[in-house]
Amino acid sequence: MRAVRVTRPDGPSAVTVADVPEPEPGTGVLIEVAAAGVSFPDLLMSKGRYQVQPDPPFTLGLEAAGRVLDAPAGSALRPGDRVAAFALGAFAERFVAPEESTFPLPDELTDEQGAGLIMNYQTAHFGLHRRGGLRAGEVVLVHGAAGGVGTAAIQVARGLGARVIGVVSTGEKAAVAARAGAHDVVLAGDWAAEVRKLTGGRGVDVVYDPVGGERTGESLRLLTQEGRLIVIGFADGAIPSLALNRVLLRNVSVIGAAWGHFVDTRPEVSRAIADDLARMAREGTVAPLVGPAFPLEDAAAALAALDDRRATGKVVLRTAR
Incomplete structure (x- = not known):
C-alpha cells in the first residue's frame, strides 16, 4: 500500500x-x-x-x-x-x-x-469546556481564526452557546472565519482596539490562543474580571513571558490545554468529547x-x-x- x-x-x-x-x-x-x-x-x-x-x-x-x-x-x-x-x-x-x-x-x-x-475539535472542546469552563452567553476571542485550529474553536464555542470574535490577518481569512460561524471578525493590525469597540469596552471572558508571541500580553489586558486565557500552542514561534502582576490584579487565569497528553491515560474523556461533538454535528454547529x-x-x-x-x-x- x-x-x-x-x-x-x-x-x-x-x-x-x-x-x-x-x-x-x-x-x-x-x-x-x-x-x-x-x-x-x-x-x-x-x-x-x-x-x-x-x-x-x-x-x-x-x-x-x-x-x-x-x-x-x-x-x-x-x-x-x-x-x-x-x-x-x-x-x-x-x-x-x-x-x-x-x-x-x-x-x-x-x-x-x-x-x-479529532485533533482540532477535541482540543477546542477540551480547552473551552473542560479547562476553560466556558458558559453560554460568554464572549470568546479566537486567534488564528481562519485555520483548522481556529475554525474548530469558533464552532465549538458556538455549540457551547458563546458569542465568538475571530482575529485573522487578511480580508480573505476574515471571510473564512465568518463562514465558520464567528459573530464578528477583526484584522490583526489593530485587533485589540477593535475588540474593545465590539464589546463596549468590557473585553472578553475567554481568549483561545494557539498563536502566542506578542499577542498574549494584549490578550491578558482584554480579559474581564475572572476571564480565562486558554493556551493552546505557539504557532507564532515565540513562547511569551507573562506579566503575572496582571494575572493577580485583574483576577484572571492562564490555563494550559494539552488535550493529547491528557487523554492518553483518560480515554473516557475523549469518548465523552466525541459524543458531544457528534451532537453538535447533528445540530449543524460543528461542520x-x-x-x-x-x-x-x-x-x-x-x-x-x-x-x-x-x-x-x-x-x-x-x-x-
Whole structure:
C-alpha cells in the first residue's frame, strides 16, 4: 500500500510516498483511509521537532477518516462503519488505530470533514469546556481564526452557546472565519482596539490562543474580571513571558490545554468529547471547513502549505487514486 514516509527530519521537502507492507489489525481497528487530516504536529514531526518524536523511518499522520475493515473481538465497531481515528501512521491507504481513539463518524459529515474532526475539535472542546469552563452567553476571542485550529474553536464555542470574535490577518481569512460561524471578525493590525469597540469596552471572558508571541500580553489586558486565557500552542514561534502582576490584579487565569497528553491515560474523556461533538454535528454547529485537499502523493505540498500559513480551513489528503 502507499504511505507517506519520513526518512530524515528535513521538513516537508524530504517527505516521500512509498510502498510499504499493509498493517495487521492485531488488537486495534484496521481502517481503510478515505481522507487524512494534515496538522501542525505532522509538520513538526517532518522536521524532527515534535514533543513525542518517532525515530525515522516512519509513516506520518495522526488523524484520518474512512471505513472499518476489521475490529477486535467484542468491539462495538463493525466492518463498513464510517469512523474518524487518531493514531500515528494515518497518511496511508490503511492504518491501525486503538479502539479508544476511533469514533463513529456522524452521517452529517463527509470523510474530508471527518479527517479534521479529532485533533482540532477535541482540543477546542477540551480547552473551552473542560479547562476553560466556558458558559453560554460568554464572549470568546479566537486567534488564528481562519485555520483548522481556529475554525474548530469558533464552532465549538458556538455549540457551547458563546458569542465568538475571530482575529485573522487578511480580508480573505476574515471571510473564512465568518463562514465558520464567528459573530464578528477583526484584522490583526489593530485587533485589540477593535475588540474593545465590539464589546463596549468590557473585553472578553475567554481568549483561545494557539498563536502566542506578542499577542498574549494584549490578550491578558482584554480579559474581564475572572476571564480565562486558554493556551493552546505557539504557532507564532515565540513562547511569551507573562506579566503575572496582571494575572493577580485583574483576577484572571492562564490555563494550559494539552488535550493529547491528557487523554492518553483518560480515554473516557475523549469518548465523552466525541459524543458531544457528534451532537453538535447533528445540530449543524460543528461542520469542519475543508481547506486545500491534496492527493496522497502531494503530501509534501500539503505540509508546505501549512508551513507557509497559506492554508485556510483544514488541509486534507485524499487516498483515492
